Amino acid sequence: MDIASRPSEPVENPETADAAPPPHAPTVIRREDYRPPEWLVPETALDFSLGAGETTVRSMLKVARNPDGSGDKTIRLNGDGIEARSVSVDGKPGNGWRMDGPDLLIDLDGDEHEIAIETVLKPAQNSQLMGLYASNGMLCTQCEAQGFRRITFFPDRPDVLSSFTVRMEGPKDAFPVLLSNGNCVKEGEDGGTHWAEWHDPWPKPSYLFALVAGELVSNHDTFTTMSGRKVDLNIWVRPGDEDRTGHAMESLKASMKWDEETFGREYDLDLFNIVAVSDFNMGAMENKGLNIFNTRYVLADPETATDADYDAIEGVIGHEYFHNWSGNRVTCRDWFQLSLKEGFTVLRDQLFSADMGSEAVKRIEDVRILRSAQYPEDSGPLAHPIRPDSYEEISNFYTATVYNKGAEVIRMMRTMAGPERFREGTDLYFERHDGEAATCEDFVKAIEDGAGLDLGQFRLWYSQAGTPQVKAKLLHENGFATVRLEQTVPVTPGQPEKQPMPIPLKLALFERETGKHKGEALVVLDKESADFSFKGHERRPVLSINRGFSAPVAVEIDTTSEDLVFLAAKDDDAFARYEAMQSLVVRHLISAIGGGLGERERDLERDAVSQAIESALFDEDLDDLMRGELMILPAEAYLAEQMLVADPGAIHAEREGLRAWLGEELQEDFEDLHDRVSEVPYGRDAASRGARKLKTQALLYLAAGAPEEAAERAARQYALADNMTDRQGALMVLCGLDVPERDKALADFRKRYEGNALVLDKWFALQAGSLHPDVLEHVRELAGHPDFTLGNPNRVRSLYMAFAMNPAAFHAESGEGYRMIADLILKLDPINSQTAARFVPPLGRWRRIEPVRSDLMRGELERIAATPHLSRDVREQVTKSLG
Ligand code: 0A1
Numbered sequence: 001m002d003i004a005s006r007p008s009e010p011v012e013n014p015e016t017a018d019a020a021p022p023p024h025a026p027t028v029i030r031r032e033d034y035r036p037p038e039w040l041v042p043e044t045a046l047d048f049s050l051g052a053g054e055t056t057v058r059s060m061l062k063v064a065r066n067p068d069g070s071g072d073k074t075i076r077l078n079g080d081g082i083e084a085r086s087v088s089v090d091g092k093p094g095n096g097w098r099m100d101g102p103d104l105l106i107d108l109d110g111d112e113h114e115i116a117i118e119t120v121l122k123p124a125q126n127s128q129l130m131g132l133y134a135s136n137g138m139l140c141t142q143c144e145a146q147g148f149r150r151i152t153f154f155p156d157r158p159d160v161l162s163s164f165t166v167r168m169e170g171p172k173d174a175f176p177v178l179l180s181n182g183n184c185v186k187e188g189e190d191g192g193t194h195w196a197e198w199h200d201p202w203p204k205p206s207y208l209f210a211l212v213a214g215e216l217v218s219n220h221d222t223f224t225t226m227s228g229r230k231v232d233l234n235i236w237v238r239p240g241d242e243d244r245t246g247h248a249m250e251s252l253k254a255s256m257k258w259d260e261e262t263f264g265r266e267y268d269l270d271l272f273n274i275v276a277v278s279d280f281n282m283g284a285m286e287n288k289g290l291n292i293f294n295t296r297y298v299l300a301d302p303e304t305a306t307d308a309d310y311d312a313i314e315g316v317i318g319h320e321y322f323h324n325w326s327g328n329r330v331t332c333r334d335w336f337q338l339s340l341k342e343g344f345t346v347l348r349d350q351l352f353s354a355d356m357g358s359e360a361v362k363r364i365e366d367v368r369i370l371r372s373a374q375y376p377e378d379s380g381p382l383a384h385p386i387r388p389d390s391y392e393e394i395s396n397f398y399t400a401t402v403y404n405k406g407a408e409v410i411r412m413m414r415t416m417a418g419p420e421r422f423r424e425g426t427d428l429y430f431e432r433h434d435g436e437a438a439t440c441e442d443f444v445k446a447i448e449d450g451a452g453l454d455l456g457q458f459r460l461w462y463s464q465a466g467t468p469q470v471k472a473k474l475l476h477e478n479g480f481a482t483v484r485l486e487q488t489v490p491v492t493p494g495q496p497e498k499q500p501m502p503i504p505l506k507l508a509l510f511e512r513e514t515g516k517h518k519g520e521a522l523v524v525l526d527k528e529s530a531d532f533s534f535k536g537h538e539r540r541p542v543l544s545i546n547r548g549f550s551a552p553v554a555v556e557i558d559t560t561s562e563d564l565v566f567l568a569a570k571d572d573d574a575f576a577r578y579e580a581m582q583s584l585v586v587r588h589l590i591s592a593i594g595g596g597l598g599e600r601e602r603d604l605e606r607d608a609v610s611q612a613i614e615s616a617l618f619d620e621d622l623d624d625l626m627r628g629e630l631m632i633l634p635a636e637a638y639l640a641e642q643m644l645v646a647d648p649g650a651i652h653a654e655r656e657g658l659r660a661w662l663g664e665e666l667q668e669d670f671e672d673l674h675d676r677v678s679e680v681p682y683g684r685d686a687a688s689r690g691a692r693k694l695k696t697q698a699l700l701y702l703a704a705g706a707p708e709e710a711a712e713r714a715a716r717q718y719a720l721a722d723n724m725t726d727r728q729g730a731l732m733v734l735c736g737l738d739v740p741e742r743d744k745a746l747a748d749f750r751k752r753y754e755g756n757a758l759v760l761d762k763w764f765a766l767q768a769g770s771l772h773p774d775v776l777e778h779v780r781e782l783a784g785h786p787d788f789t790l791g792n793p794n795r796v797r798s799l800y801m802a803f804a805m806n807p808a809a810f811h812a813e814s815g816e817g818y819r820m821i822a823d824l825i826l827k828l829d830p831i832n833s834q835t836a837a838r839f840v841p842p843l844g845r846w847r848r849i850e851p852v853r854s855d856l857m858r859g860e861l862e863r864i865a866a867t868p869h870l871s872r873d874v875r876e877q878v879t880k881s882l883g
């Protein structure tokens with residue numbers, strides 16, 4: 001390749017230099033500014049000479065003018081922190097190239113050219129974990145959303161699909177395994193160096209490119225697809241970890257089968273590789289044929305992984321696999337369409353997990369995540385529609401809104417169409433857009449056409465942010481039961497006015513005497529208010545609404561505690577039953593927190609809650625997994641959501657006070673329950689998992705109401721545990737108590753799992769998330785622990801995210817919790833800005849917090865904002881949080 005040396009510093013146009021924006025002026029990218037690419041890249045050949053210290057990348061791009069472009073002769077090749085060592089066009093050292101900030105521009109006269117570029121990377125110094133980086137001795141890549149431009153210059157946008165051939169060579173001892181997308185087509189060796197060439201037959205955008213090189217071993221299996229093709233499956237891990245890959249492999253095969261049966265989607269390569277890496281910013285990545293996973297979503301055995309870990313692995317393996325169609329075969333036109341692949345794929349993974357286990361429990365878990373993570377986002381300064389209109393840093397938009405609310409929006413379409421017609425819609429979507437970079441509008445249109453729905457007004461769910469609030473009231477007259485519904489969509493940043501949305505609500509009317517209803521109805525509230533009448537109700541029925549959580553809205557029902565107790569005991573929709581229980585508790589806690597309860601009222605309300613919990617404890621028709629759900633008190637974040645201005649101290653005190661009261665009141669019941677479930681032997685079946693869930697739930701109540709009894713039981717549970725669920729549950733309870741058993745168990749845990757990074761993460765998280773009064777001090781000490789490092793996102797999250805999500809500690813009146821998180825953000829930003837930015841939203845809640853804490857929180861945000869050289873990630877989040 002010809003070498004044409006060029007200066008690599010940004011070239012400034014002298015005429016516009018004065019007008020150049022100040023260094024920190026944000027560059028806002030807008031959805032409405034989308035233009036098709038001027039140039040396409042039908043073929044890409046990459047050649048890597050691998051080394052952790054230095055890797056050389058030679059790229060050869062066949063580029064072709066886009067007939068849909070405007071005819072601009074300049075091709076923009078994005079770059080980020082890289083320099084071109086050489087550039088040539090059609091075999092000649094290029095003269096016509098120049099830098100525009102980080103991007104490389106070349107003027108091209110004809111319609112087709114070959115561009116060759118050489119870059120040199122330093123993977124071991126890449127602490128951002130975007131692009132090519134070193135992790136635990138191996139080299140791996142992360143390119144979504146804009147990491148490919150840290151490897152080589154390229155039109156790094158999802159609507160440029162290219163057919164990739166990748167050659168890599170490197171020392172065989174350091175990198176015995178060489179992987180990339182697609183199939184390995186050639187390999188060879190020469191002395192201590194070896195090489196492999198991979199070809200991916202499916203054109204893809206650069207964000208789906210991946211490469212892995214390192215010492216890895218695989219758990220190998222096969223899967224025969226619905227058309228009879230045999231696919232080789234490998235899960236690659238560090239030597240020694242292979243015994244913990246069985247569950248991931250089972251989950252993968254189940255996902256492949258499920259997608260064939262449920263969505264008619266067949267895998268399209270002869271090989272599917274998964275690699276587990278220990279340094280990873282997110283959960284996992286769906287690179288074509290070569291998924292890269294955070295180790296925490298791969299490795300599991302009963303001794304080191306909890307039931308929740310097993311479930312998460314199944315869900316994430318499914319999620320990444322399902323992206324092969326919803327994301328890879330049909331990708332996104334631009335990053336504003338992120339929910340096209342993420343919302344849809346989350347829905348697909350939710351349906352998969354529901355089919356693999358308990359549908360009801362899965363639904364409750366999904367709603368719990370939505371309410372504690374997405375609702376606060378939707379009501380805060382960072383609120384955005386599931387299809388945002390603008391961004392500064394796209395990494396900040398991998399949010400609960402785009403993912404989880406995105407899934408709820410598509411689920412509503414499925415609810416309105418019914419599963420069969422919805423499937424016709426998704427079939428049409430895949431058929432129409434296979435091989436394309438599509439938009440959310442394309443998806444809605446395909447569902448509209450395929451399922452036969454009118455989704456005209458429904459499109460508002462894509463453009464309006466904010467959680468709709470629905471007020472429901474039941475009127476009863478002359479044998480008619482009328483459900484009166486009213487909606488408001490709250491104002492959100494940049495959206496002062498809202499239109500009513502179509503809200504599909506499943507409802508049922510229960511007869512008090514029989515405890516039965518005559519069938520479920522689906523009503524769609526598409527105006528500000530509407531009445532829905534049902535005849536044949538001689539006596540006033542009990543209203544059960546938003547059954548199955550048919551719409552992601554907040555419903556306020558004008559009803560009595562008595563009716564809620566009725567539904568909590570009798571509703572045949574598991575979600576609605578859970579919801580009634582939650583409403584009962586939420587309602588009581590909100591009035592108690594507001595100080596508006598007299599002693600007598602408080603006693604009455606507490607009695608109602610205890611009655612509902614008791615009915616859950618003793619209902620023989622309930623399985624234990626569901627019983628466990630009914631026992632979980634509403635999260636403090638969700639309670640805070642119900643208030644215009646929240647006092648986190650009061651919320652915590654009331655919630656824990658209620659738990660302590662229940663723990664005392666029902667002490668014997670909880671002890672009996674703990675005794676009963678402690679007898680159940682370990683198994684992966686639902687009954688055994690349910691027993692483990694209840695074991696820890698019972699301990700939590702006892703810890704609040706009868707701490708000594710709880711400490712003894714938890715210490716015993718810890719000592720006798722033959723699995724991580726029991727051991728972690730017991731340790732969590734002990735961590736919150738000021739008892740000698742606490743330190744003993746913590747020391748044992750650390751020693752027992754020496755060298756296991758994922759379990760050590762739990763050790764950090766349990767202490768940072770505990771109810772212990774000295775958490776702040778513990779966290780400060782743990783930050784100085786030899787095993788703590790800012791270089792590993794899992795470790796950072798295990799200490800600091802657990803802390804930021806621990807309301808009592810984070811919201812300490814002194815403001816020390818806020819200071820700690822702000823200090824972390826500033827320290828982490830230069831190392832890993834993407835992860836640093838994820839810690840801003842907890843501080844961003846200041847407007848909804850009582851004045852003293854609110855000032856302290858805002859003060860910390862201002863301190864961050866005043867710091868020079870912030871990353872774009874942190875700057876965007878902090879500025880918006882203050883704005
Ligand atoms: N598409 C992935 C999420 C993902 C996004 C960015 C990443 O960069 C660090 C990594 C992963 C998914 O939805 O699973």
Ligand code: ZN
Pocket residue numbers: 319323341342345
């Ligand atoms: Zn995804």
